[in-house]
Amino acid sequence: MAFRAPVADHRFVLDHIVGFAQVAATDRFADATVEMVDAILTSAARLADEVLAPVNRSGDKTPARLENGIVRTSPGFAEAYRAIAEGGWVSVAATSEYGGMGLPMTLATVVNEMMSGACIALQLNPLLTQGQIEALEHHASDELKALYLPKLISGEWSGTMNLTEPQAGSDVGALRSTAVENEDGTFAVTGQKIFITWGDSDVTSNVCHLVLARLPDGGPGTKGISLFLVPKFIPDAQGNPGRRNALQVVSLEHKLGIHGSPTCVMQYDGATGWLVGARHKGMAAMFTMMNNARLAVGAQGVGVGEAALQHALTYAEARVQGPTPTGEAGIIGHADVRRMLAATRADLFSARAIALSCAVALDMAKATGAPEWHARAALLTPIAKAFGTDAGIAAAEAGIQVHGGMGFIEESGAAQYLRDVRITAIYEGTNGIQAMDLVGRKLSDGGEAAFRLIQEVQDHAEGARARLPDLAGDVWAAAESLREATEWLLTRAPNDRFAGAVPYLRAFARVLGSDAHLRAALADDARLPLARIAIRRLLPEHQGLLAEVREGAEGLYAVTAADLAA
Template sequence: MPYRAPVSDYEFMLRHVVGFDDVAGTDRFAEASEDMVSAILSEAGRLCEEVMAPLQRNGDLHPARLENGVVRTSPGFAEGWKAIADGGWIGISAPQDFGGMGLPVTLLTAVNEMMSGACLSLELAPLMSMGQIEALEHHASDELKQLYLPKLISGEWAGTMNLTEPQAGSDVGALSTKAEPNGDGTYAISGQKIYISWGDNDFTGNVCHLVLARLPDGVPGTKGISLFVVPKYLPDDAGNPGKANSLKVVSLEHKMGLHGSPTCVMQYDGATGWLVGEPHGGMKAMFTMMNNARLGVGGQGVGVAEGAYQHALAYAQERKQGRPAEGSSGSIADHADVRRMLMTMKADVFAARSILLACAVAIDMQNATGQADWAARAALLTPIAKVCGTETGMEVADTGMQVHGGMGFIEETGAAQYYRDVRVTAIYEGTNGIQAMDLVGRKMMDGGEAAAALIEEIQSQAEQARAKLPDLAEAVWQASETLRETTEWLAGQKDMNDRFAGAVPYLHAFGRVLGGHYHLAAALADPGGARECLARYYIRRLLPEHTGLLAQAQIGAEGLFGLSLEELAV
């Protein structure tokens, strides 16, 4: 079965599950009517099905390569990029003053997820540009905005982000790239960056790098870091690409997956760059881009999960194995254990997608209203959306291989590609462990107030649902109460190791409870229908996992360091 964009699911969820009506009800996004949303999703879905999905295997079988210093991209990727750019999809939420659509981040999130399900390697390219557009919009000078934003939004130029160095991964403050003033308002950037997604291509007129570097008076650590835009080709007086800048792609990484996406080692040798934002304010500017990217990466996980699920379902419906039960189709899709896997995949995709969209709605409401409560909600949900999306991607892709049986281990079926491609999403843009630590650390500096407000909403909906769906409502309410108690316990721990030790199971439990909450909302909107059936499966079979996860979270660091490093090695 070819990839099918889940447009109808998105329309249902925006209308009945995640509160998109609140976004459309604001003055800023008043144009996001139901008809417009449907048209946007349908057109994006068509692009994904007809243009991007056929490129999925091309990128895997014919990887990007480096030839004489030039990155050659996978067959069809140039045409795919052109279709994305010509459709205006790179600028879907970008400012209208510079050629963007100015639409809600929620719609951007939906489109990115569908693109990821169709062809993740190619989707990464516009995602990088989208993040750079947002960073420049909020932090660059008017002159830089006028030059770069229209070209990035149109897809004439592409953008990247350069943080990581060989000795500075998650510890960004350890970077050694230098920026020396040239005396004319520009800076000479020198250093090496690694893991640069889409660091170069052969289908845009320029590639613009956002590079973290340290000025001569920059103090050690993150407080001394500045951000610079460093183009591959220096713009001339007319704003067109001129002479080559002093930078190059040293090599491409040989990766487990995402073969169509060139991951570059970049070398800067006194390359000319322009300061973005204030001196030593690079992390503030870069976090604007990274938060956008974290939501996008969560969407990548959900998108791959959708693609892997569809792939497995199609195989299960076609594969004949064993003696068919009376009245069954005769395919393995009617075997109890295979049906368990398919139901789990579908239920988990729905839950992760709901969390993703709820986070995007909070971001839109923050942007539209400026209210602190929405900002806190968006900040709280960002790590949960990133982790739940990517973990769901890995688990569903893994289960999809299992549905295929032995053929899942054979590359020709394409089942393994989903797992190989999605695996890195739990690592880049902040590892999932760091996201969990952020949730119980920085996001609980308010004493757990933002988490408590969300849990209160979950309980309020459950109480209202008792009259119609008493068993499901009670299960969700009890789960949220256990989550509330654990949240209060974590917020009260002064030793951060006690929080960090249980951060991952706590985040997973939070995701499980949110999944139950959103499934319950779907069941209320479709009583007696397929949505209620799926909700019953999730709430009765998957939601109970929260109990063991929260029990782990409350153990703290006890026993974590019980074995010495020498004993661990035995």
């Protein structure tokens, strides 16, 4: 499938929307010069367009398979992965101490989005490795860092995370995997894990698993869980893959999409592992990996949505079905088709801006240590993950609709985007859980971080009234409604908050996205038509969403199981 990484749009968002210049101005990221950014974007786009996109269809049609206990990947994946590794794309944001580029997370997010749009099934491999690198950098011993980080950063080895078990999905504390300390200080890890993305493959020489398990003295729930690094092959004295560890792939999941990504059921039978972080503090270490993954998954949604929109636009320009009001030959001239394409483009721009705003906040937090940046990154993470993936799913669904009957035919290629992107709203914490996190933990500061962000939107809208009074007024008013809804939520019991969490998150995203479009229109007059789509057609949705927020939980529980079954 043809795909072109949206380099110009990324440059525009970095320069005019999210304030990337302040990241490059820090001592920590002084290497992120204009020339460096341009080189990263151009090279990553070439990789996505010319190497990854051509194998996307083969991954769908010829899925990964399990043969004699070994996972065989889709045709072309090994060669494409090698290009990713050799180009250093696994380690854009990894520490330079062990061979990484040491560049901002913002640039890594841009690269991840481009690679996701080209081939999400393959991009999942380096994504998981990046998360493991981050977790080891923060929590592993110096010995583990020295042995594993160079191999992971180079892409010679890959990484996974093992949380979910058949009886323990979102309720991670219900896990049954155990770990017992050996005489040499290692641990014997036993248990079964499911939904392990890229749990095995033939594209790297070793697969390193981060596994959550409970020590004998670990208490119940998440507070008693520890984290262990369990490699497929135990490194020998020279640091090379040695003897096979006591773990195996039991089976591969048969999935709706991302067929080229092997999703494994993993069995550990006293496998040798090493403790990462403190005993019984495994969730803290794992969350380092998961939080980065949540932002990356939001970018995945945007990337696949971008590919779906490009595919639909190409079809809409070529497909002829009757005369159009514009005189254009293709169905793009029909009002409803134009509506779908314009709304999709507007939402993807909003989602991209939110994701990169989150990445900038993460970079500024790392560079400055300022608590305000940490709070902003924490607040934006669930919004970036949930809205980015929702926007990607909506884009893929609209892409099928634009194709009409041909969209329902696999040969057109439109259906793959929806099948592939649908998982992004589920893994790394469902979007409902992201929303609950937003109205729960992320408002536990009394709403300080949220109110600060809302005020910035209003201040910017106030300053824009002279040039774009109608659009600026709409954005200001929507932000004020969001402020009032936030104040209301802070007075409510937890379950009332949770009942309105999803519409609240979406309303928040609508306001942030409209602010991004307003900034875009002020920076470039050519962006004004799309800004009008976002602010006049899409932003009004926030009113209904915030009305739902205020309904609380009572009405939901008035509906009984019998009512639902009727």
